[in-house]
């Protein structure tokens with residue numbers, strides 16, 4: 001069941017959080033009709049606000065026109081149910097990084113969508129092979145791992161599950177290019193490439209903080225000035241969401257079985273306290289909510 005890129009017109013995005021809203025924005029800006037679904041009305045409202053604020057910033061910098069802004073917003077339909085996916089040609093799942101939630105979502109999406117619809121997951125670390133196996137169309141399941149903030153970051157990791165059809169990987173990469181992104185093909189492995197390297201570095205920065213080696217500002221400035229990183233690891237953890245960083249470390253630790261991937265206890269405590277970073281207004285730094 002082949003599909004070419006022109007046949008993809010309606011994109012379903014599941015999850016209106018940090019990533020789902022960004023993914024909905026970039027598809028809508030590229031002219032796709034987007035249905036953005038979430039289980040929570042507050043999350044949908046916040047997601048739409050984030051998109052509108054992001055478009056306003058791009059407009060203020062003359063990156064887009066007022067017409068671009070309005071047509072992008074017009075292309076996005078929020079939804080509290082998944083029935084909006086019935087006519088989708090592509091679904092990008094960007095719900096909470098939790099294996100049970102994602103497995104049951106993929107099963108549900110599989111039951112709703114047409115047989116030819118491609119299902120992509122934006123998971124940061126969960127096995128695409130396992131997620132694909134939850135569906136009756138494992139060959140049409142692929143990872144599209146966008147980076148945060150989606151409208152600004154160029155990279156998309158295209159993750160091939162063991163079952164993914166070559167043409168589906170090629171199509172996902174072509175779609176990323178159409179969105180103005182740069183795709184790289186990666187095989188299914190815990191954390192893929194980006195998070196296999198990034199999250200242990202962030203985790204180590206949290207150990208440095210826990211051990212009192214330096215204050216958060218010093219740790220971040222050392223990595224910015226010393227390594228030429230544009231943002232320090234603790235500020236980046238706040239941007240990503242500490243719950244997402246912890247979920248990735250748990251997958252790396254469980255699946256690789258190596259102590260170097262153990263989540264830092266301070267990270268675990270901060271997630272227990274709901275100090276998740278920017279999205280809750282408090283993480284390693286404080287933010288206005």
Ligand SMILES: NC(=O)c1ccc[n+]([C@@H]2O[C@H](COP(=O)([O-])OP(=O)(O)OC[C@H]3O[C@@H](n4cnc5c(N)ncnc54)[C@H](O)[C@@H]3O)[C@@H](O)[C@H]2O)c1
Nearest residue numbers: 015017018019020038039043094095096097123124148240
């Ligand atoms: N935050 C990052 O920097 C980043 C980067 C790349 C990939 N990711 C991945 O993207 C995905 C989403 O992460 P996020 O940071 O946007 O999380 P988030 O917590 O900001 O948003 C997750 C959203 O999913 C919704 N949700 C939960 N269960 C759902 C369901 N059954 N149906 C529909 N919606 C549901 C929640 O209500 C919430 O709005 C995760 O898999 C994460 O690992 C995150």
